[in-house]
Amino acid sequence: MARVVVDVMLKPEILDPQGQAVANALPNLGIEGVSAVRIGKRIEIEFAGGADADADLDRARVIADRLLANPVIEDFTVRLADDLASADT
Amino acid sequence: MRIGVVTFPGSLDDGDARRAVRFGGADAVALWHGDADLHGVDAVVLPGGFSYGDYLRGGAIARFSPVMGVVIDAARAGLPVLGICNGFQVLCEAHLLPGALTRNSHLHFRNRDQRLRIESTDSAWLGDFGVGQDVVIPAKNGEGRFVADAATLDELTVENRIVARYVGGNPNGSMRDIAAIRNEAGNVVGIMPHPEHAIAALTGPSVDGLGFFTSIVRAVATGRAGRMAGARA
Numbered sequence: 001m002a003r004v005v006v007d008v009m010l011k012p013e014i015l016d017p018q019g020q021a022v023a024n025a026l027p028n029l030g031i032e033g034v035s036a037v038r039i040g041k042r043i044e045i046e047f048a049g050g051a052d053a054d055a056d057l058d059r060a061r062v063i064a065d066r067l068l069a070n071p072v073i074e075d076f077t078v079r080l081a082d083d084l085a086s087a088d089t
Numbered sequence: 090m091r092i093g094v095v096t097f098p099g100s101l102d103d104g105d106a107r108r109a110v111r112f113g114g115a116d117a118v119a120l121w122h123g124d125a126d127l128h129g130v131d132a133v134v135l136p137g138g139f140s141y142g143d144y145l146r147g148g149a150i151a152r153f154s155p156v157m158g159v160v161i162d163a164a165r166a167g168l169p170v171l172g173i174c175n176g177f178q179v180l181c182e183a184h185l186l187p188g189a190l191t192r193n194s195h196l197h198f199r200n201r202d203q204r205l206r207i208e209s210t211d212s213a214w215l216g217d218f219g220v221g222q223d224v225v226i227p228a229k230n231g232e233g234r235f236v237a238d239a240a241t242l243d244e245l246t247v248e249n250r251i252v253a254r255y256v257g258g259n260p261n262g263s264m265r266d267i268a269a270i271r272n273e274a275g276n277v278v279g280i281m282p283h284p285e286h287a288i289a290a291l292t293g294p295s296v297d298g299l300g301f302f303t304s305i306v307r308a309v310a311t312g313r314a315g316r317m318a319g320a321r322a
Contacts, residue, residue: 014191014236015191015195015234015236015262016190016191017193017194017195018196021196057315063308066150067145067150067153068145070146070149070182070185070191072181072188072190072236072237073189073191073236
């Protein structure tokens with residue numbers, strides 16, 4: 001079973017009022033010096049069976065392109081969760 | 090004459106849309122999201138609400154519902170389709186209209202009677218309006234900010250496809266004050282405020298919204314409903 005992680009982010013030129021609201025709240029936490037916050041989505045997809053990681057990544061790309069991200073306003077990346085495990089602390 | 094109104098799980102304004110269709114002079118036909126059949130209707134309204142809970146993005150999941158498969162094919166063949174609020178989002182997600190609708194720039198849900206200026210009437214949904222006419226209809230949205238890249242915005246402007254703009258204050262930060270747009274052929278119109286809530290003095294701030302529904306009835310009755318704008322070009 002392969003798990004693929006899809007990250008969806010608003011394109012840089014698209015206004016992110018949610019991120020701005022979070023950034024504006026940070027001084028209330030006593031945190032200064034944050035110049036920008038942008039909010040995206042992380043989606044984890046689990047594929048049944050097979051161990052063909054490339055095929056699963058391709059399927060995840062199709063899912064992300066057609067449904068998870070709107071290419072008008074968002075970019076996405078796909079990667080295997082195993083790759084993330086080593087990157088995570 | 091029969092005009093279909095689609096109900097998705099989470100649609101809120103399908104009842105008002107059917108009422109508006111009746112006030113406009115047509116029979117309202119309830120269409121179901123899971124039924125890939127238009128039941129011979131002459132036009133379709135995609136109503137406001139929160140289809141599929143607005144999960145992922147407004148309209149993103151509704152766009153893949155069975156009924157939308159047939160709506161998309163029919164719209165490409167010239168069937169008149171009006172998307173209101175969430176319905177506008179569905180039309181953008183289905184790529185029947187360009188651009189996207191994003192969270193209001195100020196993050197507030199806006200619910201108010203809104204003045205719009207009609208800027209283009211080259212559509213079966215707009216024949217009873219005049220260019221430059223002001224109308225007042227309710228706006229109620231949290232994700233109504235129309236965005237598109239500069240080239241698309243220029244194209245919409247040059248091709249006279251901006252149907253209506255906000256005047257007297259932009260309620261959501263929409264680019265170029267866009268409240269409504271149409272496709273190239275003119276049969277598909279998306280509008281963020283709610284004409285179906287402004288069709289009778291008892292229940293709305295005006296009766297200005299009724300014009301969308303009387304326009305389509307007149308256009309279908311006279312056989313001008315399809316590619317009105319395309320025929321002019």
